[in-house]
Amino acid sequence: MAKPGLPGWLYVLFLTLLATATDEFIIAGVLREIARDLEVGVAAAGQLVTVFAVVYAVGAPTLAVAFDRFPRRSVMVCGLAVFVLANAAAALAPGYAALLTARVAAALGAAVITAAAFTTAAMGAPAGMRGRYLGVATAGMTAALFTGVPLGTWLGVAMGWRATFWLIAAVGVLAAAGLLGTAPSVPGSSTAPLRTRFAPLRSARVLRLVAVTFTAASGGLMFYTYLAAYVAEVATGSGVLLATALFVVGVAGLAGALLAGRAADALGLPRSLRWVIGGHALALLLLAGYAFSDLTGPLSLGLLVALIALWSVFAWGLNPPIQGSIMAAAGAESAMPALALNISGLYLGTGVAGAIGGAVVAAADVRFVPLAGGVLMMLSFLLTHIPLDSTGSTADAPGTGPRDAPQKTADVPSPSTLT
Structure with missing residues (x-):
């Protein structure tokens, strides 16, 4: 029997995560304009990116536990309200301190939105389609790299950096309206005691999967951070070659997120996760x-672009199987805090990626960056072969089942029950 089509609310989640991810990365594109207008150094303006990432990483699990008992739709809409107001405040900021404060508020809003959005995508999916739903949600974050961020950067250069924040605020308003009208009413864990909501912090299975995310982000995003330098080093081409490579990263990454979601449903979570991470290491x-x-x-340049495309497919294919595995390991009552903890692992891994990559470049040169990233990816791959039960002993558990017995994504309540 044919599987049902995707509901409209899932595309609203796509738009929601497109907005939050664009807000995260957009500063890099208008950094000089902000520094010049606010009369601060470029390094100081760059701290707007760092502060956003740190607040996001720390705030995600904390806020997820605090708001876990509320319905997911309410959490997302309230988070979007904070997000929209924060971006409006950023657009109106009279100075650096005001802009920094607005970025902190935007990061807190984005952190709670992301965890609730992934939980809604998974819990609102019919049986056997959780991976596909998570893939569409993930694709919203991926699409920001080659749609939202370039558009926002162009707008910032053409009309001033403040226009960029107005655009993000407007998209946030549209997303909030869409969620109010279409999102399923996924209930919060109102009956779960606080001990249960903190359970992911004590679960060996959840922490092992967060470690998988951390090492995978450290390895994969290390190469992304130094992609421009790598291309310039290994191929003496023009800016057209780099622009082509970046475009390929976006398109292939979007395809990777969607394909990985389907693979999670078809192959099961453990096998699809290992395929994604193993393929990433190989690339x-x-x-x-x-x-x-x-x-x-010319043929060598074509090969380079093809290899970058292959890497991008696997790099942005991580989220659907890892998010599904996290949810299966944590259980429905602790799903949102567990997903938020995984988001923290992702952001911490991103920070480590830049630091390790910088050390590699300083000690050797940029050609060694993909090698160092590959080593970290192999470590991540090894971690996927250590299934642990909640006590820490090796055992087959939901979401991490035996290697030779593919486990489908766990069944969840059907959409008809989420009204």
Whole structure:
């Protein structure tokens, strides 16, 4: 029997996460304009990015526990209200301190929105389609890299950086209206005691999966951070080559998120997660091999772009299987705090990626970055083969089942029960 089509509210979640992810990355595109207008150094303006990431990483699990007892739709709409007001405040900020404060508020709003959005996508999915729903939600964050961020950057350069924040605020208003009108009423864990909501912090299975996310983000995003430098080093091309590579990263990453969601449903969570991480490690090692090869000419440039596309498919394919595995390991009552904890692992891994990558470049050169990333990805792959039960002993558990017995994504309440 054919599976049902995707509901409209899922595309609203796509739009919601597109807005929050664009807000996260957009500062990089208008950094100089902000520094010049507010009369601060570029380094100080860059701290707006750092503060957003740190607040997001710390705030996600904390706020998820605090708001876990409320319906997910209410959490998302309230989070969007804070997010919209914060971006409006950023657009009106008279100085650096006011803008920094607005970015803190925006990060807190985005943190609670993201955890609730992924929980809604998973719990609102019919049986056997959780991975696909998570893939669509993840695609919203991926699409920000090659739609929201470039558009916002262009708008900021053409009309001033404040216009960028007005655009994000407007998208947030549209997303909130869409959620109010279409999102399923996924209930909060109102009956769960506080001990249950903090359970992910004590669960060996959840923490192991967060470690998988952390090491995968450290390895994969290390290469993304130094992608421009890598392309310039291994291929003496023009800016057109880099622009092509960045476009390919966005398109292939979007495809990877959607394909990984389908793979999670078809192959089961453990197998799809290992395929994604193993493929990611292989792609990075191939890119390392290319860096030390003597290939030249148009065919070699085509091979480089193809390898970058392959890497991007696997790099942005991580979220659907890892999010599904986290939910299966935590259980429905602790799903949102567990997903938020995983988001923290992702952001911490992103920070470590830049630090390790910088050390590699300083000690050797940028050609070694994909090799270092590949080593971290292999560590992440090994972690996926250590299924632990809640006591920490090796055992097959929901969401981490035996290697030779594919486990489908766990059944969840049907949409008809989420009214």
